[in-house]
Amino acid sequence: MKTNILLITVDQMRYDCLSALGHPVVETPNLDKLARGGVLFANAYSATPTCIPARAAIFTGMSQRSHGRVGYREKVPWDYPHTLPGELAKAGYHTQCVGKMHVYPARNLCGFHNVVLHDGYLHYSRSNSGMPMASHYDENDDYLQWLRQTAGAEADLTDLGLDCNASTVTRPWHLEERLHPTNWTVTQSIDFLRRRDPRKPFFLWTSFVRPHPPFDPPQAYFDMYRDLEMPEPPVGDWVDVEAAARCGTDPTGLSGILPKRRLNRARAGYYALITHLDDQIGRLLNALQEYGLYGNTLIVFASDHGEMLGDHYYFRKALPYEGSAKVPLIVCDPGGRLGLQNGSRIGNVVELRDLMPTLLDAAGVPIPESVEGKSVLTLCRGDETAWRDYIHGEHAYGQLSHHYVTDGVSKYVWYSQSGEEQLFDLKDDPQERVNLAGQASMQNTLSLWRNRLVRELEGREEGYVQDGVLIAGQPPRSCLDHLTAGL
Numbered sequence: 502m503k504t505n506i507l508l509i510t511v512d513q514m515r516y517d518c519l520s521a522l523g524h525p526v527v528e529t530p531n532l533d534k535l536a537r538g539g540v541l542f543a544n545a546y547s548a549t550p551t552c553i554p555a556r557a558a559i560f561t562g563m564s565q566r567s568h569g570r571v572g573y574r575e576k577v578p579w580d581y582p583h584t585l586p587g588e589l590a591k592a593g594y595h596t597q598c599v600g601k602m603h604v605y606p607a608r609n610l611c612g613f614h615n616v617v618l619h620d621g622y623l624h625y626s627r628s629n630s631g632m633p634m635a636s637h638y639d640e641n642d643d644y645l646q647w648l649r650q651t652a653g654a655e656a657d658l659t660d661l662g663l664d665c666n667a668s669t670v671t672r673p674w675h676l677e678e679r680l681h682p683t684n685w686t687v688t689q690s691i692d693f694l695r696r697r698d699p700r701k702p703f704f705l706w707t708s709f710v711r712p713h714p715p716f717d718p719p720q721a722y723f724d725m726y727r728d729l730e731m732p733e734p735p736v737g738d739w740v741d742v743e744a745a746a747r748c749g750t751d752p753t754g755l756s757g758i759l760p761k762r763r764l765n766r767a768r769a770g771y772y773a774l775i776t777h778l779d780d781q782i783g784r785l786l787n788a789l790q791e792y793g794l795y796g797n798t799l800i801v802f803a804s805d806h807g808e809m810l811g812d813h814y815y816f817r818k819a820l821p822y823e824g825s826a827k828v829p830l831i832v833c834d835p836g837g838r839l840g841l842q843n844g845s846r847i848g849n850v851v852e853l854r855d856l857m858p859t860l861l862d863a864a865g866v867p868i869p870e871s872v873e874g875k876s877v878l879t880l881c882r883g884d885e886t887a888w889r890d891y892i893h894g895e896h897a898y899g900q901l902s903h904h905y906v907t908d909g910v911s912k913y914v915w916y917s918q919s920g921e922e923q924l925f926d927l928k929d930d931p932q933e934r935v936n937l938a939g940q941a942s943m944q945n946t947l948s949l950w951r952n953r954l955v956r957e958l959e960g961r962e963e964g965y966v967q968d969g970v971l972i973a974g975q976p977p978r979s980c981l982d983h984l985t986a987g988l
Contacts (some may be wrong), residue, residue, distance in 0.1 A: 564893075607626065671715075756816065911950065962978075
């Protein structure tokens with residue numbers, strides 16, 4: 502029997518929010534167990550750190566230049582010929598997704614045999630002005646249908662009064678814990694284990710919406726963190742403090758200086774959601790054991806992107822900084838079938854496009870030529886292998902549109918609208934407090950990283966490079982032309 506595959510993804514979880522990595526506050530005992538029994542990646546990144554483009558990398562194994570999503574844009578069809586679930590299904594796997602897909606149209610299977618869907622609150626699908634009924638959240642979201650059947654017809658995700666992008670406020674979940682979307686996702690995943698085809702290997706993608714806002718942990722978890730002392734968020738020497746102060750304290754703001762009490766409560770809510778997730782992941786792992794599947798299942802855990810959570814007075818995601826772009830990644834083979842060096846920590850720089858070839862490699866399934874990521878199993882085994890020197894990330898984000906290149910040790914950031922450059926030594930300054938770009942002694946290093954970005958952007962339709970030089974002020978696009986032709 503081929504190896505079963507369980508891919509667990511969470512939404513908007515910072516790379517450092519694992520107690521296995523020494524976080525001073527958050528507790529994640531079940532994820533720590535996976536890390537101790539598997540391989541933990543210290544330098545995993547989301548090349549385009551928001552939900553839609555990050556998931557395109559997971560689904561296709563392609564770079565953002567190839568899958569075409571270089572920013573956040575909804576309602577662009579997903580018509581990729583090769584997807585991770587599609588290739589596994591063709592190879593005889595029983596494939597199922599539970600939770601968040603964030604594709605278009607919402608009920609697009611993208612190669613899965615079945616999807617039990619909960620995308621979280623999406624503004625476009627909740628619009629009551631001209632939205633086709635088949636695309637409306639009331640019709641296409643399975644969790645909302647279940648919630649109304651279980652908690653009452655009037656129940657809704659908006660009942661708490663928290664916006665889906667509110668990273669600066671929190672309040673406890675108002676219903677029974679079993680009704681929380683995190684619990685529901687695990688309940689539905691366990692139900693798949695019950696009714697899967699036992700003659701086939703399975704691919705189960707358990708895809709949580711949390712800890713993406715709203716920060717609404719069950720009361721017991723919020724109580725774990727509400728009174729704890731929180732470490733001060735880092736503020737770099739490059740931060741425009743006066744501009745941050747002018748941004749106010751909008752619940753969904755991208756930047757701002759919050760009252761300490763409010764910021765600490767928001768962080769407590771965020772950490773509480775992560776511990777709640779960890780407990781529910783433990784529940785799912787217990788079910789694998791009960792069904793006799795644990796020793797024959799490869800378990801991979803990752804996030805689609807991070808959350809700034811007040812670092813440098815920023816909130817939410819999409820930015821090139823570690824809190825937003827760096828993600829947790831764990832590969833665990835409990836049965837030891839794949840020869841991984843369990844308990845090891847890998848420093849090579851990897852990204853979300855590497856997930857598809859990794860899982861196909863573990864399954865013994867051919868990797869399509871369209872895939873540009875690389876299987877990390879060679880790294881996990883400790884084999885000598887040629888690996889990439891760096892990765893290129895980016896995000897169209899208005900005046901904050903940017904590109905970054907990093908090897909996990911250094912990072913170069915270029916803001917494409919202003920031309921501002923930043924250079925960070927991540928080894929000695931992992932919180933990116935000191936911008937080295939203006940230091941005379943760093944000009945050769947700066948030039949090295951700038952030239953790497955020039956090579957990545959050469960020929961791009963936006964015109965970011967002309968005559969071998971980065972050109973600031975070119976209008977950014979959220980999707981490249983080859984993806985939107987005919988729309």
